[in-house]
Amino acid sequence: MDVNSLTLLVEILDAGNLSEAARRLKMSRANVSYHLNQLERSVGLQLVRRTTRRVEPTEIGLQLYEHGRAIRNALLAARESVTTLGQSLQGRVRLSVPSGYGQLVMSEWLIEFKRRYPGIVLDVLFENRVEDLMRDEVDIAVRIMSEPPQNLVARDMGSVRYVACASRSFADSHGMPVQLDDLRTAPLITAAVVGRQLRVAAYLHDERHEVLLEPTIISENFLFLRQAVLAGLGVGIVPDYVVHDDLKRGDVVTTLDEWRLSIFGTNMYMLYMPNRHHTRAAATFIEFILEHARASGRGGAA
Structure with a gap:
């Protein structure tokens, strides 16, 4: 077992199926399946249960996933520290916001953020759909709802009246x-x-x-x-x-x-995946927006 095998397992489980993992890794599906089989042989246990649509971790697979996620995030943080040493903050943040709140409230915040951090690329989607918020590799989503999904990190941006x-x-x-x-x-x-x-x-x-x-x-x-x-x-x-x-x-x-x-909910939430490594750009953006939400009288507790 090596680091590459563990990070491959993380990518597969994060993607939810082999085809999506192959797309994200820019590999063939057969190649991804082969490396997963090799990892399972080296461990001597089944790590992933496969269905026609999804893959789910076994108990040992989930344990290895947690270790692999920690290693991957540490590697990404180390790589970012090296590449950004002595540079202004850079990176890309892909954001999905509600059409009304995004245009009428957040647009000024986004423009101010961009002026402060010109090296960060903001990729902003204005949409209201609530299903599958993290599709298309969105880093952060802002949504109105009464109760946030249990599988996402939810930061309270205040009540909606x-x-x-x-x-x-x-x-x-x-x-x-x-x-x-x-x-x-x-x-x-x-x-x-x-x-x-x-x-x-x-x-x-x-x-x-x-x-x-x-x-x-x-x-x-x-x-x-x-x-x-x-x-x-x-x-x-x-x-x-x-x-x-x-x-x-x-x-x-x-x-x-x-x-x-x-109608749609009583609170505004910022949502993101708990197992996704946040670049310095994304982490800075999150705190910037939450600070503005609090200053506007909308932000609640984390």
Whole structure:
């Protein structure tokens, strides 16, 4: 058994199947399978259970995986220390952020980060899908949810408050919902999850209520939803940061303020894989964003 064999095992289990491991390692699938078989022969035990779709570690395989991961991360850290000695911070951070929060809140933070660390490449995806967050080798994902996945490291970036809101002109001419059930018949503007019936969870003191919604405008693009609200096309149910500036100017008004509303979740989380080595660039980025989230009054505990 050597270091290369252990790191190969780590790559296979991180990838989840031999084909993906081969793609990441730029090897043929047969070659990856051969080296895995050689490692299992040298140990004398099965390390990986293979199915048609996935590979899973046996008990001894999991133990070797933990050792291999520690060795790989130490090697990566040592290599980075040598290559960056005497240089400004460099590297690449691949980030996935929600379209609305990313554009309306995080964009200024990202620009400030880039100015401070010009040698770091920021590769930013604006998307709202929540399944398989770490696909495409994303280093960090930011998402709204109530409970983060157990298999990921979750750093709390603060609570998310939804508001029921409309343009002042709409409120003056049509009135605003005054009861929670009024949302059932109001012309609603909001986002939705494809394939799921849209509903809003509403909390008043210790009571939880739920209302099914039938919006007249649905989009994952929160900038468009904001425009639709400002155009007086209906009542928006959106995170407060979407209309923050409009509320301050008085162009948008809210209703049902005594209720705490939620559609996709109650907290913003920064998510990343627990077993992925963080470069200095990624580690610096994580702390930079969490510091800005805390300064904005959104960041919570780690």
